[in-house]
Amino acid sequence: xxxxxxxxxxxxxxxxxxxxxxxxxxxxxxxxxxxxxxxxxxxxxxxxxxxxxxxxxxxxxxxxxxxxxxxxxxxxxxxxxxxxxxxxxxxxxxxxxxxxxxxxxxxxxxxxxxxxxxxxxxxxxxx
Amino acid sequence: xxxxxxxxxxxxxxxxxxxxxxxxxxxxxxxxxxxxxxxxxxxxxxxxxxxxxxxxxxxxxxxxxxxxxxxxxxxxxxxxxxxxxxxxxxxxxxxxxxxxxxxxxxxxxxxxxxxxxxxxxxxxxxxxxxxxxxxxxxxxxxxxxxxxxxxxxxxxxxxxxxxxxxxxxxxxxxxxxxxxxxxxxxxxxxxxxxxxxxxxxxxxxxxxxxxxxxxxxxxxxxxxxxxxxxxxxxxxxxxxxxxxxxxxxxxxxxxxxxxxxxxxxxxxxxxxxxxxxxxxxxxxxxxxxxxxxxxxxxxxxxxxxxxxxxxxxxxxxxxxxxxxxxxxxxxxxxxxxxxxxxxxxxxxxxxxxxxxxxxxxxxxxxx
Numbered sequence: 001x002x003x004x005x006x007x008x009x010x011x012x013x014x015x016x017x018x019x020x021x022x023x024x025x026x027x028x029x030x031x032x033x034x035x036x037x038x039x040x041x042x043x044x045x046x047x048x049x050x051x052x053x054x055x056x057x058x059x060x061x062x063x064x065x066x067x068x069x070x071x072x073x074x075x076x077x078x079x080x081x082x083x084x085x086x087x088x089x090x091x092x093x094x095x096x097x098x099x100x101x102x103x104x105x106x107x108x109x110x111x112x113x114x115x116x117x118x119x120x121x122x123x124x125x126x127x
Numbered sequence: 128x129x130x131x132x133x134x135x136x137x138x139x140x141x142x143x144x145x146x147x148x149x150x151x152x153x154x155x156x157x158x159x160x161x162x163x164x165x166x167x168x169x170x171x172x173x174x175x176x177x178x179x180x181x182x183x184x185x186x187x188x189x190x191x192x193x194x195x196x197x198x199x200x201x202x203x204x205x206x207x208x209x210x211x212x213x214x215x216x217x218x219x220x221x222x223x224x225x226x227x228x229x230x231x232x233x234x235x236x237x238x239x240x241x242x243x244x245x246x247x248x249x250x251x252x253x254x255x256x257x258x259x260x261x262x263x264x265x266x267x268x269x270x271x272x273x274x275x276x277x278x279x280x281x282x283x284x285x286x287x288x289x290x291x292x293x294x295x296x297x298x299x300x301x302x303x304x305x306x307x308x309x310x311x312x313x314x315x316x317x318x319x320x321x322x323x324x325x326x327x328x329x330x331x332x333x334x335x336x337x338x339x340x341x342x343x344x345x346x347x348x349x350x351x352x353x354x355x356x357x358x359x360x361x362x363x364x365x366x367x368x369x370x371x372x373x374x375x376x377x378x379x380x381x382x383x384x385x386x387x388x389x390x391x392x393x394x395x396x397x398x399x400x401x402x403x404x405x406x407x408x409x410x411x412x413x414x415x416x417x418x419x420x421x422x423x424x425x426x427x428x429x430x431x432x433x434x435x436x437x438x439x440x441x442x443x444x445x446x447x448x449x450x451x452x453x454x455x456x457x458x459x460x461x462x463x464x465x466x467x468x469x470x471x472x473x474x475x476x477x478x479x480x481x482x483x484x485x486x487x488x489x490x491x492x493x494x
Contacts, residue, residue, distance in 0.1 A: 061165040
């Protein structure tokens, strides 16, 4: 369920690092908790984000939930698919419905994030 | 999702769990917010039929020679004018004219009225009615005796008809009858909170699971789905219906909420009447209005509303509308500028987003 090559936050975001670029998204657990997602509010490319700070929001029919940047850096790209098809976040949160790409400014921060096994254990305990 | 022990549960709680519902704390009750998804459940009610467990709602009986007088003293609509077997929407008010609750009043007999009230208000409502009772009548809080199921949608009547010999086509909208559903006694009311056709039935708790299953089976051919409180909220919002704690509460007058039609000033004295007369004379300061978002974003309960750059009011409910495919909501605005077609801005996380006031209800079913 939770890819081994991702790192996770306790706020239910994931990041996949390739070179100096981190692709981030929300976890399957997050989409389940939110229910039908109808809108993703994402920062403009070029925006600087800091690890743990708000980098956008995702709204479901019921509620709005902040997205916290799992890593610091500059947003290089946002997922164009989500503007017209936010429901993809419910269907494929770990794949097609990634949120944004960030050029990492502090790659060592990755070490503070959870592994897939640790994240899984964390959400089990939360239930 | 932990600490379920502190929450009240309906007799159908284990059924909801077995169906994979997402359960949430709803005013102290552990209730299903959704099963398959709010949008899918919403569409199912608009197009076919959905089944809701609304057993958290409270029931209060008023009996006695002066039951009608008591009902008419505590509630704003004209209860004694109801025919036996007829129901209506009404307001319980404080003497200052704000809402204790909004309720449905059913006239069972000349000396017997049956009130359906909001879950989290029921103890407060009951205490209020008892306090105001100086009539030859008794009020009793009987919520424990009833499970309430709502069978809503264009195929609602056809679904329920398979389970009862009562001719449902003979029960007009906002009328009810006592009959038998799936072999068990039931109060069958042609009422609802979705803006769609359908019935609400009141049954004994020990029959709840069996009748729930029977309704699901009867509705299978129409594509029935269990529906949660999430869809109930989006459905009622599209239908422009008030929700206690949002559009109405102790600080809001029915005159401000656009509920003048439930106020019957000619029936004699009732709790709140004097305050309402004063407010009528001086004129309301604020008024409930519907709006649609023009810019991107969803208004939520409590967000500020601006007009021409100045704060003017607040959002009472806001949501995407699955039927209209727009983001809609209701808000209070100064009465002086209350009109449709007015450009307003909703402050969504410190950003003004354009919206426009519109007529309500947002959705009206084809008759």
